[in-house]
Amino acid sequence: MTPVLHELRGRDDRLRFSPFCWRARLALAHKGLAAELVPMLFTDKSPIDFCDSSTVPVLKDAHGVAMDSYDIFKHLDAHYPDSGDGLLIGDAHAEARLNFVKVYTEQVMAVGFFRLVALDLLAAIHPDDREYFRTSREARFGMPFEEFNNVEAARGILDSAFKPLRGLLANQPFMDGDAPAAADYLVFGFFIWAHIVSDTSPFGETEDAGDPLVQWRERMMDLFDGMARKAPRASEIPQ
Ligand SMILES: N[C@@H](CCC(=O)N[C@@H](CS)C(=O)NCC(=O)O)C(=O)O
Missing domain, CATH: 3.40.30.10 (Glutaredoxin)
Structure with missing residues (x-):
């Protein structure tokens, strides 16, 4: 099937x-x-x-x-161990290390993205879902969306959260080394999420084309025949 x-x-x-x-x-x-x-x-x-x-x-x-x-x-x-580009995770050591990437991504980096695009995200969500999403997420944030959405706070979190990624990507093209795999997809999920719902860049007003993280984001956008780059964005679809 x-x-x-x-x-x-x-x-x-x-x-x-x-x-x-x-x-x-x-x-x-x-x-x-x-x-x-x-x-x-x-x-x-x-x-x-x-x-x-x-x-x-x-x-x-x-x-x-x-x-x-x-x-x-x-x-x-x-x-499907040998299909396509091969293993996503690898051996038991790789999986243990990947767990760190998952926890870091979800508990540190994602918070910065969320605070950057929260209101745009709410607007991108289906109208039938908005009340549920607002209520359930505000209970989690401990504050209204309007307060949680804070570009300055978001940039502060992201500037710190991006440091280890930049350090890594200064020496290799992908999180997983020479080619993308599970770690890249774990992290990039949040970049594409923010990119689809909002036009606000996680990198600030101007993006530095020499930044290894910006370069990685572009490489990820190009993967699989530009699959992520081709994804329709909220700003392209009338309300
Ligand atoms: N740990 C899950 C998290 C998945 C998750 O939270 N998905 C959201 C959509 S982005 C969801 O389905 N939420 C349902 C809800 O909040 O009721 C995973 O990595 O797959």
Whole structure:
């Protein structure tokens, strides 16, 4: 069977911005696997009723169901080890180290992105989902979206969070070395999320073309025939 990837949609069906779903999309592309992409709303999770998950991505294929972006990486490596560009994660040591990248990305870097684009994100979300998203996320932030969205605070977080990435990318083209793999997709999920929902750059008013992180972002945008670069952005689709 063709793999089926369940993912979040926004106010327009072409708006697919979930950072976790992007990780799965990129991992499928890495394996050279085409998937059927099935949209879901926060407030209508019936498309994933068949499994025990309340979040997307969910991947279903001939080998079973994987219900989390990181588990999707492991599932794809287990069942398609040699496909496409090969392993996403690698051996047990690589997986242990990748866990650090995942935690750093989700608990440090993502907060900066979220504070940068929170209001644009809310506007990109489907109208039926906005109340649910606002209520559930404000409970998490401990403040209203209007306060959480703070470009200055966001840039402060991102400036620090980007330092280790810049240090790494000054010496190698991708997080995973000479070619992209799981670490790159874990991190890039948040770059493409912010890029799709907002025109505000995570790098500030002007981007430095000599910055190794900007260069990496461009390389990631170009992967798989420009898959990320071609993704429709909220600013291109009328409200
Ligand atoms: N740990 C999960 C997180 C997935 C996640 O939080 N997905 C969001 C969409 S970006 C979701 O489905 N949320 C459902 C909800 O908040 O009700 C993964 O990496 O796949």
